[in-house]
Amino acid sequence: MAELAARLDSAYPDVECALHHESAFELLIATILSAQCTDKRVNQVVEKLFVKYRGPADYLAVTQEELEEDIRSTGFFRNKARNIRGACARLLEAYDGQVPDSMEDLLTLPGVARKTANVVLGTWFGRADGVVVDTHVGRLSQRLGLTRNTDPKKIELDLMAHFPQEHWIRLAHQLIWHGRLVCKARKPDCARCSFNDLCPASNVAREARS
Numbered sequence: 001m002a003e004l005a006a007r008l009d010s011a012y013p014d015v016e017c018a019l020h021h022e023s024a025f026e027l028l029i030a031t032i033l034s035a036q037c038t039d040k041r042v043n044q045v046v047e048k049l050f051v052k053y054r055g056p057a058d059y060l061a062v063t064q065e066e067l068e069e070d071i072r073s074t075g076f077f078r079n080k081a082r083n084i085r086g087a088c089a090r091l092l093e094a095y096d097g098q099v100p101d102s103m104e105d106l107l108t109l110p111g112v113a114r115k116t117a118n119v120v121l122g123t124w125f126g127r128a129d130g131v132v133v134d135t136h137v138g139r140l141s142q143r144l145g146l147t148r149n150t151d152p153k154k155i156e157l158d159l160m161a162h163f164p165q166e167h168w169i170r171l172a173h174q175l176i177w178h179g180r181l182v183c184k185a186r187k188p189d190c191a192r193c194s195f196n197d198l199c200p201a202s203n204v205a206r207e208a209r210s
Contacts (some may be wrong), residue, residue: 001162004144007195008174015173017123019043024099024124025091026050028109031116032083037074045074056088056097083111101125114153122169131159132172136179143183143201 018039021027026046033042049070053059059067067081074080087109091097099120100106106117114130121127131137133152137159141147147158163171182189188201196202 001146004195004198005163005167005171007198008171008178011194012170012174012177015170015177017119017173018176019119020046021124022050024101024120025055027124028087028099028112028116028120029053029084031119032087032111033071033074033080035080036076041074045071056091059085059088060092080111086110087112099124101127103129114156118156118172122172126169128165128168131156131163131168132176133159134172134176135185136176137172139185140175140179140183143188143199144195145200 017027019027019030019034020043021030029049030042030046033045052070064078064081064085067084068077071077071080071084090109091099094108095105101121103114103117103121106112106120107114115132115134118130118132121129122132133141133156138150138152138155141155141159142150146162147155149155149158159171160168178193179185182193188203190196190199190202193199193202
């Protein structure tokens with residue numbers, strides 16, 4: 001995996017989280033909104049959302065229905081609004097309104113599973129407690145032969161075993177960007193892939209072997 005890691009670093013040396021945020025709290029909210037939604041859409045929504053809602057108390061000062069309307073275009077807005085309000089209540093009750101910097105504490109927040117916790121810990125706090133596994137990371141991990149699993153938790157464990165801990169944070173960003181730009185779900189552009197010779201699913205590699 002050292003060769004794959006080196007090529008990822010070469011292809012995507014300066015990648016970072018695509019979600020717009022200026023604080024750990026904004027990143028937390030944006031990540032909750034990103035479930036089953038594109039980062040582009042989330043960024044459009046939070047542009048106004050983060051002006052209206054500055055902190056946890058602001059999300060609790062409006063009705064559930066008002067928040068739902070503000071985030072409607074991200075999809076699953078009722079559940080997301082409920083989780084956001086629940087997370088904000090928990091932050092105020094247990095953490096003085098501040099986003100905690102440990103996996104254990106983050107997982108106590110409604111709507112926060114390992115993916116969201118890993119995004120916050122890695123992107124904001126620089127803590128590599130795990131690997132973010134979203135749809136792009138899951139898809140590419142399978143295509144590259146890094147895992148045979150479909151469960152995100154098991155995929156994460158496989159990636160953690162394949163790559164050194166100091167690579168975990170940027171690995172997710174690299175795979176996400178590669179998934180968006182090259183290794184797309186419906187039509188992967190294997191000819192443009194800088195590591196198609198390492199990929200069991202590459203049609204370029206298959207043609208070379210035939």
